[in-house]
Amino acid sequence: MRLSPYTVAIGVVAAVITFFPALTDNLYYQNMVILSLVFAISAAGLNVITGYTGYISLGQGAFLGIGAYVCAILSQHVDVSPFVWVPLAGVVAAAVAMLLGLVTFRSRGPSFVIITIAFLFLVQFVATNWTSLTNGSAGITMPLPDWDPALGNWPFHLALVVLLALSLVMSWWIRRTKFGMGLIAIREDEDKAGTIGVNAPVYKLLAFGASALFVGMAGAVYGYYLTFVDPIGMFTILVSVQIVLSLILGGRGTLFGPVLGAFIIEPVNAVANNEFGGGNVRLLLFGALLVLLVLLLPRGILPTVAGLPARRRTRGTAGLTGARLEIAERPPPPAAPAPSGKVLLEVKGLAKSFGGLRAVDGCSFTVPEGSITGLIGPNGSGKTTVFNLIGGSMEGDGGEIWLDGRRIDRLPPWSRAHLGLGRTFQTTRLFNEMTALENVVAPLRDFSFGQLRLDGVSGAEAAKAQELLDFVGMGAYRDHPAGQLSYGQQKLVELAQILVLDPRLILLDEPAGGINPTLIERMGSLIRELNADGKTFLLVEHNMPFVLGLCDPIRVLAQGRCLAEGTPQEIQRDPRVVEAYLGDDYLLESTNGGR
Numbered sequence: 001m002r003l004s005p006y007t008v009a010i011g012v013v014a015a016v017i018t019f020f021p022a023l024t025d026n027l028y029y030q031n032m033v034i035l036s037l038v039f040a041i042s043a044a045g046l047n048v049i050t051g052y053t054g055y056i057s058l059g060q061g062a063f064l065g066i067g068a069y070v071c072a073i074l075s076q077h078v079d080v081s082p083f084v085w086v087p088l089a090g091v092v093a094a095a096v097a098m099l100l101g102l103v104t105f106r107s108r109g110p111s112f113v114i115i116t117i118a119f120l121f122l123v124q125f126v127a128t129n130w131t132s133l134t135n136g137s138a139g140i141t142m143p144l145p146d147w148d149p150a151l152g153n154w155p156f157h158l159a160l161v162v163l164l165a166l167s168l169v170m171s172w173w174i175r176r177t178k179f180g181m182g183l184i185a186i187r188e189d190e191d192k193a194g195t196i197g198v199n200a201p202v203y204k205l206l207a208f209g210a211s212a213l214f215v216g217m218a219g220a221v222y223g224y225y226l227t228f229v230d231p232i233g234m235f236t237i238l239v240s241v242q243i244v245l246s247l248i249l250g251g252r253g254t255l256f257g258p259v260l261g262a263f264i265i266e267p268v269n270a271v272a273n274n275e276f277g278g279g280n281v282r283l284l285l286f287g288a289l290l291v292l293l294v295l296l297l298p299r300g301i302l303p304t305v306a307g308l309p310a311r312r313r314t315r316g317t318a319g320l321t322g323a324r325l326e327i328a329e330r331p332p333p334p335a336a337p338a339p340s341g342k343v344l345l346e347v348k349g350l351a352k353s354f355g356g357l358r359a360v361d362g363c364s365f366t367v368p369e370g371s372i373t374g375l376i377g378p379n380g381s382g383k384t385t386v387f388n389l390i391g392g393s394m395e396g397d398g399g400e401i402w403l404d405g406r407r408i409d410r411l412p413p414w415s416r417a418h419l420g421l422g423r424t425f426q427t428t429r430l431f432n433e434m435t436a437l438e439n440v441v442a443p444l445r446d447f448s449f450g451q452l453r454l455d456g457v458s459g460a461e462a463a464k465a466q467e468l469l470d471f472v473g474m475g476a477y478r479d480h481p482a483g484q485l486s487y488g489q490q491k492l493v494e495l496a497q498i499l500v501l502d503p504r505l506i507l508l509d510e511p512a513g514g515i516n517p518t519l520i521e522r523m524g525s526l527i528r529e530l531n532a533d534g535k536t537f538l539l540v541e542h543n544m545p546f547v548l549g550l551c552d553p554i555r556v557l558a559q560g561r562c563l564a565e566g567t568p569q570e571i572q573r574d575p576r577v578v579e580a581y582l583g584d585d586y587l588l589e590s591t592n593g594g595r
């Protein structure tokens, strides 16, 4: 078996780190490596919530402190080795992290960052003021290690090496499972993730727990190593900043980036501490480093280095835009089965205002099962808002939505997806950093713990995804990152993506918008073929020949209400529709047979 230079390099670095105390007796360097290990574990944990899930936390240091305190408090009362408390410290930290996840359930972006800082200060406040438990600002002194002094730092060092290895295994495991894919989907576009079935609250909660588990354990070992914990030392924001810096420097979302970052930042921090007096100098150093990183190396070291060969290869080429689709000759779709006469979707009195603007104003219409129903209307008449309300990515002010006899307007988007609702967006919203195939396997059925161990892309699901990509003509592009595909190609992949959950009703928002005539034709025949296969469509589109040739019935929206409905022929002749949307020229053209 031949090992790649990358594997050999990692093996050598791992061996050097593991046996570092054997390489030098110098306690200064041993301490530096021990602290680097603590920060590497913390950054690897943060990677789960920040790198994979996209939530930047400045409270990660709190979990180190919580772990250290759990160990310190228990050591005061039970006379056993403090190492015994390490697993429990991890569980407590994970439980607190999940609690934080619950509280921050609805916050994103900067407000999430601020809440995590507030959380850190809150934990520090509790540690300072709950004196009966924590001994307040005086802190807790832990027992000195009782092992043979000849062993020196070995037990601490090895315990941290094991914890780092475990946290990397967890990180790797998460990334390759359906759970990890769900987290990446949340990072890339949380609203979109909801519409393809990803139950974001549950996923985020589990990610929070996972991100703190080994950090709490490392905190316990760290506290024992210091033999002293106090609120100032344990919950300073500098620790959290250093963890974030380590992650950003090494590379968010990569397996080894957090370790690399931690082993660079901690020695820099130690030098600043020793040579320049610590304290404010560290603040200055961290601030400057953060600015430089964001400006010069926003993706971090590992992703930048990994991207270099690819960039060299693609320099000067046009990328994938304009590449030919595999449009195989397909037999004409069989005739659609006769409509069942059943109503699949019913919206009643739907309303949504933005400030003083009534975007949707008492809108009611139905979509018969087995139909390709068109939803047309002038710009700003509320079509996309109606789609957002039906899909659940927006909450309405009133009205009801019924899918196959079940009221769904109070359900979250992922539950609607699980009930058989699929939607595409006016401007396609694929997960750009995933490949086309990963995008198609990203949709998730109801949450189950099995998703924590199922491979992200494998087995029957991967085969089905490939089949769907072939169906839309994108099979050859399965391994291309979605962000590199042309707009039309992305539309086709997005169609394949929603088909994977086998939806009964498909909402298409401008499927023919912004794509070339060949693709428009292709899109039309795919819709017909799927319709013949039993899928019902509700379709928003401005391309009138496309709508009139494909849809029956058609609903017309104007000023947020359903103005008219009927067959394409009835709609074209309806004077209210002509006046509000189609215009006299259109009527003239169509009656002259000019279309």
Ligand SMILES: Nc1ncnc2c1ncn2[C@@H]1O[C@H](COP(=O)(O)OP(=O)(O)OP(=O)(O)O)[C@@H](O)[C@H]1O
Pocket (backbone or CB within 6 Å): 354, 357, 359, 377, 378, 379, 380, 381, 382, 383, 384, 385, 386, 426
């Ligand atoms: N998030 C929002 N905040 C404020 N106003 C909004 C928002 N979304 C939509 N609107 C407004 O609501 C009205 C309806 O918009 P909507 O996008 O639903 O119309 P549409 O019929 O889909 O238009 P188009 O055909 O141009 O896509 C518009 O006046 C729009 O500016």
